[in-house]
Amino acid sequence: METGSCPIATFDGGVDLAKTLESGQSYLWRREDGQMYMNATGGSPWYYTVLPGTTTETNEPEVIRVRQTDGQLEWASSTPHAYEQLVKLLRLDDDLDSVIESIPNDPLIESAYEAHRGMRLVRDPPFGCLISFICSAQMRVSRIYEMQTALASTYGETVHFDGNDYRAFPTPTQLAAADESALRELSLGYRAPYVERTAKMVATGNADPSEAVGLEYEDARESLTRFVGVGDKVADCVLLFSLGYLEAVPLDTWIRTAIEEHYPDCERGSYADTSKAIRERFGGQYAGYAQTYLFHHLRTGEEGD
């Protein structure tokens, strides 16, 4: 086991671990105290995730636990590369002040940024991110967590670490062994065949979400829609929350409402054109950060007016 800590001040723009991990970007982290999403906490809860085993010889999934105490980030992990993994997973090398400066003067985005200082985008493993957001269609955030938990406890590998059992998110092969009816029993509803077919596509080597990396943004989005259950919106989520396309602006119900109320000139009828207009309004390069601050701000009801 490797443990460590470092000052929050190490990271430009600060870090708010709870907001980063409980803002509906990632469904692959859990609170160790078992509390559900955004419940009040008496202290500094540990969060954990189980990464697909790709960095060690054994390919055993790797557990990373992390928490934020006064001014410090602390971690404990089964991998010796925990710090590097955390920097990657939590995008700790993004300079948040530069990010907000890149977004053209916008009172709504600025108030969202102020209200959620330290919230960062995440960089989820591609397969788990893909499946999570296929499941997200017409679902509440709390139920998306439940679905991913059910998938992990039914099909994922058990990992022992520091006296506890953890469940990894299933690998493509493990999930491809599931059939539609079994997935429906996990309350996936009409998403069950989407998950089954997409898992089989990845497991057979027919396609892999990370193949989109390197393509120009709009080509990458188009490329991801080959997966069953993935349209433009889910594709944008995978690009933004996993593959590092920070210009992606997923047009979900919250953002569509915000466009209606605050950016009506960006409504252009089609997804592609509206997405492009709002992306440019948010300064292009880091437009996805603006989207995520706005999404979290609106969804948690802190508009302030």
Next chain:
DNA sequence: TATCCAAGGTAAGTT
């Protein structure tokens, strides 16, 4: 207690 409704949309069928 019963009914209705919307939730971080997508696929398939029509025009």
Next chain:
DNA sequence: AACTTACCTTGGATA
């Protein structure tokens, strides 16, 4: 290519 419609399940709102 643009426009409709069906789709599972559930928690919270409304009657």
